[in-house]
Every structure is written in C-alpha cells, then in structure tokens.
Amino acid sequence: MRFTPLAKIYYNHIYTKVQHALDDAENVQRILLSHLVKTACDTEWGHNHHYEDIKNYDDFVKNVPINTYEELKSYIDRMRHGEADILWKGKVTWYAKSSGTTNDKSKFIPVSKRYLHDTHYGGGMATVAYYLHNHPKSRLFDGRALMLGGSHQPNYDVPQSLVGDLSAIMIENVPSLINKIREPRKEIALLSDFEQKRKLIAQTTIHKNITNISGVPSWMLSVLNEVLEVSGKHSISEVWPNLEVFFHGGVAFAPYRDAYLDIIAKENMNYMETYNASEGFFGLQTDPADNAMELMTHMGVFYEFIPIENVGDIQSEPVPLWAVETGKNYALVISNTTGLWRYEIGDTIRFTSTKPYKFVITGRTKSYINAFGEELIVDNAERGLEMACQATGAEVCEYTAAPIFMDKQAKCRHQWLIEFSHMPDSVEHFAEVLDKSLQKLNSDYEAKRSKDITLQPLEIIVAKPNVFNDWLASEGKLGGQHKVPRLCNDRKIIEKILALNN
Numbered sequence: 001m002r003f004t005p006l007a008k009i010y011y012n013h014i015y016t017k018v019q020h021a022l023d024d025a026e027n028v029q030r031i032l033l034s035h036l037v038k039t040a041c042d043t044e045w046g047h048n049h050h051y052e053d054i055k056n057y058d059d060f061v062k063n064v065p066i067n068t069y070e071e072l073k074s075y076i077d078r079m080r081h082g083e084a085d086i087l088w089k090g091k092v093t094w095y096a097k098s099s100g101t102t103n104d105k106s107k108f109i110p111v112s113k114r115y116l117h118d119t120h121y122g123g124g125m126a127t128v129a130y131y132l133h134n135h136p137k138s139r140l141f142d143g144r145a146l147m148l149g150g151s152h153q154p155n156y157d158v159p160q161s162l163v164g165d166l167s168a169i170m171i172e173n174v175p176s177l178i179n180k181i182r183e184p185r186k187e188i189a190l191l192s193d194f195e196q197k198r199k200l201i202a203q204t205t206i207h208k209n210i211t212n213i214s215g216v217p218s219w220m221l222s223v224l225n226e227v228l229e230v231s232g233k234h235s236i237s238e239v240w241p242n243l244e245v246f247f248h249g250g251v252a253f254a255p256y257r258d259a260y261l262d263i264i265a266k267e268n269m270n271y272m273e274t275y276n277a278s279e280g281f282f283g284l285q286t287d288p289a290d291n292a293m294e295l296m297t298h299m300g301v302f303y304e305f306i307p308i309e310n311v312g313d314i315q316s317e318p319v320p321l322w323a324v325e326t327g328k329n330y331a332l333v334i335s336n337t338t339g340l341w342r343y344e345i346g347d348t349i350r351f352t353s354t355k356p357y358k359f360v361i362t363g364r365t366k367s368y369i370n371a372f373g374e375e376l377i378v379d380n381a382e383r384g385l386e387m388a389c390q391a392t393g394a395e396v397c398e399y400t401a402a403p404i405f406m407d408k409q410a411k412c413r414h415q416w417l418i419e420f421s422h423m424p425d426s427v428e429h430f431a432e433v434l435d436k437s438l439q440k441l442n443s444d445y446e447a448k449r450s451k452d453i454t455l456q457p458l459e460i461i462v463a464k465p466n467v468f469n470d471w472l473a474s475e476g477k478l479g480g481q482h483k484v485p486r487l488c489n490d491r492k493i494i495e496k497i498l499a500l501n502n
Contacts (some may be wrong), residue, residue, distance in 0.1 A: 004141040008132055015129040021298035025357055026322045033057060033302045036335055043085045045075065045341060057320055066306075066318070066333060066342050069107045075339075076108055082158045087339025088112055094173075095155055096166035096278040109278040110338040111169055118300040118337065120170055123281025126296065127247055127274055130286050135244075135270065143242050144208050146183045146201070147171070148215030148223060151192035166278045167215075183208055194478045198223050202230040210240040216250035217260070218398065218483070222469075224263050235265035249274040251483050252361070252382045258395045259421045275361065279345050280336050283359065292358040297321065300337040305330035308348055311365050318342075326351045329377075331365050348377065369487050371403035372412055372455055374445040378486050380438055387437040394424035398468040401487050402494040404459070413456040417494060417501065419463035431460045463501055471497045 021028050037054045040046040049063045065071075075087050076095075084091040087110065094111040132138055149171045152164025162169060171189050174182070182189075184201050191197040201223055213220060224236055231239050246260065246269070253273060260271070275283035275293055280301040283293030295303065304318035308329035318333050332347045334340060346366060349359040363378030370376070385396050398419040405412055416434075424430040435458045439446035448455040472478045474496075485493055 002139065002142050004132075004139050007141040011125075011129040011132050014125050015133045018126045018129060018298070022294060022296075022356055025295070025297040028298045029302060029321050030057065032298070032300070033060060033335070036302060036337065039089055039337075040087070040339065040341075043087060043089055043339070045087045045339065049341075061317060064335075064342050066314075066344060067340075068344050072340065072343065073107075076110060079110055079339075080108060080155055080158070080161070080163070082156075082161070087341065088337065092338065093155070093158065093161040094169050095161075095163040096169060097163050098166070098278040108163060109166075109340070111166065112338045115300055115337040116170070116173060119281050120166070120276065121175075122299050123274065123276055123284065123296060126299075127272065127284055130284060131245060131247075131270075131272055134286075134288055138244060139242065140211055140244065141181065142209070143211035144183045144205075145181055146205060146210050146213040146223075147189070148201075148213070148220050149189050151190050153192075166276075183210065194219075194222075198226045199230070202226040206231045206239055208240075209242055211242050212245045212247065213243065214247035216483070217248050217253055217256040218251060220246070220248070221256060221259055221263070221397065228263070236263055237266040237269075243269065245270040245272060247272050247274060249276045252378070254382050254386045256397065258389065259397060262395075262422075277345065277347070279340060279343065280334055282332070282334075286356075290358070292352045292360050295321075295357040295359060297357065302335040304333040304335075304342065305349075306333060306344070307331075308365075311344075321357065324351050324354065324357075326354060329362050348379075350379075363487070366489075367485060367487050369401065369403055369414060369489055371405065371489055372448050374442065374448045374455060376414070376438065376442055376445055376487060380441045380445070381486055383441055384434050384437040388424075388430050388434040391433045392424040392426070392430045393422070394420055394430055395422035397421040398463070398484055399486065400468075400484055400494055400497065401458075402491045403489070404491075414458040415494065416458060416460045417463050417497060418460055419465065419468055423462075427460055427462060431458055434458065434460075461498070461501070463497075467497060467501045470500050474500070 037051050037060065041051045054060050054063055079086045079092050080095055082091065092110040092112050095108040096111050097106050098109055132140065149167030150165025152162045152168040152172065155161035155163040162172065168190055171186060183205050188197060188200045188204065206227060227236065227239055233239050236243060248271065273285040273293060281296055281299050282301065283295055286294045303321050305324050306318045308331055310316035311331045324330065327350065329348050329350050331344060332349055333342055333344050335342055346364050348362045348365055350362050351357065351359045368377045381401065389396060396418055399416060401414055401416040403412060404415050439449055468484050469478060472482055488494065
C-alpha cells in the first residue's frame with residue numbers, strides 16, 4: 001500500500017501553515033517575544049530582569065543583557081540538579097550536550113518539552129512538508145527513513161533526566177508513529193560506540209526499503225561506506241534503489257557533495273539542507289534551486305543579529321530581524337523556549353534576501369584565522385576548497401587549518417591538514433589553487449598575501465585516512481553531532497591531530 005498520498009494531505013496543511021507564518025515573519029517575531037517574556041515572568045531570571053515591565057522589544061533590550069554560555073552556566077547547572085523556574089517555567093529534565101564556543105569541554109543546552117515539540121519536531125515536520133511540496137512525485141512514505149543520531153546518559157542523579165546529543169533526545173522521545181517508519185531500532189540508534197553502531201546499522205538496513213536518510217554529512221558518509229562494505233555493492237543506489245533524498249545539516253555540505261554523488265550514484269537523488277542546532281531549528285532550504293535557507297521565525301526562537309565587526313563590543317547592541325541588511329555578516333543571538341535569553345550561540349550568517357528572509361551560514365565567531373589581520377572565516381574556506389576541488393578533480397572529506405606564526409624573518413603561513421577521499425594529481429597544484437581562491441574570496445587575505453612579504457603561500461599536509469575520527473575518539477567525541485573545528489586561531493587542536501597523523 002502506498003502511504004505517501006495519504007501523508008501528503010496532512011503535510012499540505014503543514015506547508016500552508018508554515019508558509020503563512022514565514023510570510024508574516026516580522027509580526028510573528030514580535031508576538032513570539034511577547035509570549036516568551038510573559039511565560040518567563042515568574043522565573044528567577046524573569047524576576048531578576050523585571051520581565052513584568054517589558055512591553056516591547058526596546059524594553060527587552062534595556063532589561064536583558066547579551067549572554068554567552070558562561071553567563072548562563074550557573075543557572076543551567078542548577079536546572080540540571082533539578083531546580084525549577086530558573087531560566088524557564090517549570091522543571092527541565094533534558095539537556096543537549098554540545099561542543100562549541102565555550103571555555104568548557106562541553107556545554108549543556110536545556111531542552112524543554114515545549115521546545116522539543118514546537119522547535120525540533122516542528123522543524124522536522126516543516127522539512128518534510130517543503131520536500132513533498134517541491135517534489136510532487138515523491139514516494140517518501142512508501143519506505144523507511146534512516147535517521148542517524150547520537151547517544152545519551154543519565155543527568156547527575158536526577159530521576160528521568162537525560163543529557164546527551166540532541167538527536168538522541170529526539171529519538172528517545174519521538175512520537176510512536178515515527179518509530180514505525182524509522183531505522184535503525186532505538187537500541188541501535190542510541191548506542192554510544194559509533195563503530196559498533198555503524199556496523200549494526202549496515203547489517204540491519206541493507207535489506208530494507210530505505211527512501212530517505214538524515215544526519216550529519218560526515219557521520220552519514222561513514223555509515224554509507226560501511227553499508228557498501230557489508231553489502232558488497234558498488235553504490236548505495238544498488239542497495240537502496242528507492243532512496244530519493246538526504247536531509248542533512250550540522251556541517252557545510254559542499255566539501256562532501258562530490259563524495260555523495262560518487263557513493264550514491266543516482267541522477268535524481270535530492271539533497272536538502274537544514275540548520276538544526278542544539279539551540280534551535282533555525283533554517284530550512286525551502287527552494288531546491290537556492291542553496292540559501294529560509295529563517296524559521298515561528299518555531300519558538302526570537303532572533304537578534306550582531307554585525308560581525310561589533311562582536312565583543314559591549315557598547316554595541318544587536319538588531320532585530322526587521323532591521324537586518326543583505327550582504328552583511330551577523331553573529332546570531334537567540335532567545336527561546338528553554339530559557340536561553342539573548343544568547344550568542346557562536347554562529348555567523350549572511351542574509352541573501354529579506355523578502356523572504358533567506359541566509360547562508362558563514363562560520364563561527366570563534367572559528368576563524370585572524371592571526372595576521374587576514375580575517376579568514378569558514379565560509380571563505382569552504383568556498384575556496386570547493387573551487388580547488390573543481391579545478392583539480394580532488395575530493396575533501398575532512399580538514400582543519402591553523403596559523404604558523406612569524407619566524408625571525410617575520411614570515412608566517414596557514415597550515416592545512418586535509419583528508420582527501422580522492423587525491424588531486426598534485427597536492428602542490430591543489431594548494432596553489434586554494435591559495436589563489438582564498439585571495440579572490442577575501443580581500444584581507446589577499447592583502448596579507450601580497451608579494452609574499454608577510455603571509456607566505458599556504459601549506460597542505462595530507463592526513464592519513466580516519467585521523468580526524470581518531471582525534472574525535474581520543475577526545476570522547478566520536479559520533480553524534482560533534483564536528484572537527486575547521487579554522488582555529490591557535491595551534492592547540494591541529495598539533496594534537498598532527499601527532500596522531502605522524
């Protein structure tokens with residue numbers, strides 16, 4: 001029996017509802033802010049910041065400071081120990097463990113029931129609704145969905161409280177209807193040992209009718225390679241002939257695109273990007289012909305934006321959605337239904353349109369190289385690598401880069417450690433193309449590279465297979481939503497990975 005036609009009736013309603021909200025984005029954001037403030041009035045945070053006096057956005061700005069994780073950490077830790085009405089109304093029992101821009105090894109993002117339902121499950125519903133709208137011949141629900149997730153563990157000694165990857169919390173609490181079409185079964189999906197999980201996923205799904213896959217590109221690629229190993233097939237399309245879409249997010253897809261085209265080997269395969277972070281479901285690729293994502297303005301997140309040049313300036317205030325401009329880099333600031341108030345998450349975006357509000361992710365506020373005034377951001381790196389791959393036929397699966405600081409002759413350079421899934425004929429030529437591409441993309445980098453006076457040509461070290469996974473494993477971050485830092489302004493991480501590479 002074909003279930004997709006029945007599902008489309010339901011998802012058409014979801015699509016209409018979401019589209020209506022996005023068309024009225026600015027008003028929706030104002031109403032949402034009022035709701036957030038009203039709900040948190042009787043919390044400790046609400047009392048401390050006089051939420052009862054907040055009537056509009058200007059009042060909100062006056063009463064509530066910009067926060068990083070460090071400012072909210074003590075509140076969140078009390079919530080993790082079972083205290084109620086701290087940052088958000090009631091008791092929050094789930095916490096998404098996340099790496100990122102914090103002085104600690106991990107940060108713990110509260111996940112309230114309201115937040116999980118409205119934001120993340122709501123984001124998933126919107127994703128499917130737009131996909132079905134854009135692909136009317138889809139047979140998505142006539143098969144199974146392979147959803148790759150992480151793991152969780154008990155939170156302190158608080159009963160029924162969990163801490164772990166957001167994906168694991170979602171799998172643990174997913175509606176029973178979704179469980180009937182999802183692979184793998186929960187016992188496998190929540191395993192903490194990624195190597196064991198990958199093998200079991202391959203073994204249990206190779207004979208299933210998988211029509212869609214979802215997850216972080218780097219980890220999903222590892223699973224797909226295991227599927228080929230177990231099945232003995234040459235391409236994923238031979239294993240799952242009805243596979244039609246990969247819903248991906250977590251890291252930029254550009255470095256992985258060619259690898260996916262090779263391993264799936266299917267002309268009509270679709271790829272749809274989402275921006276689903278621990279702190280919120282922020283964006284969705286609503287148009288297959290446009291790589292920009294549309295900002296989800298109605299899913300429990302109120303947005304503000306700091307011009308990138310003002311990050312760290314306590315005198316500079318963010319702007320609300322209705323004051324953003326296209327073409328500018330902004331650091332993302334959010335307030336949401338878990339009690340993250342004016343929280344700077346560390347990601348940077350650039351709007352490509354304001355009617356509708358569409359954007360691309362450009363990097364991290366602390367994931368950049370600016371050791372010599374070059375201001376190289378992740379967006380530059382991703383696009384430069386894509387240009388170098390196109391010019392040389394290479395494929396990059398993982399990379400990280402860091403500065404080599406000035407020597408006695410005031411010479412310096414960027415050092416790139418790259419794991420290739422398909423080597424270029426000449427690493428030196430690849431490095432030359434990458435260096436020239438970065439100069440085209442970034443005028444500051446170009447200026448510092450002028451005549452090789454200060455910043456020398458970049459250096460590429462070829463990484464041995466799986467060395468980045470080895471580093472993640474050594475840090476206790478293998479699997480889930482953990483990511484390799486792309487650009488670092490110091491050499492702490494690259495030196496650890498180089499030690500493994502040697």
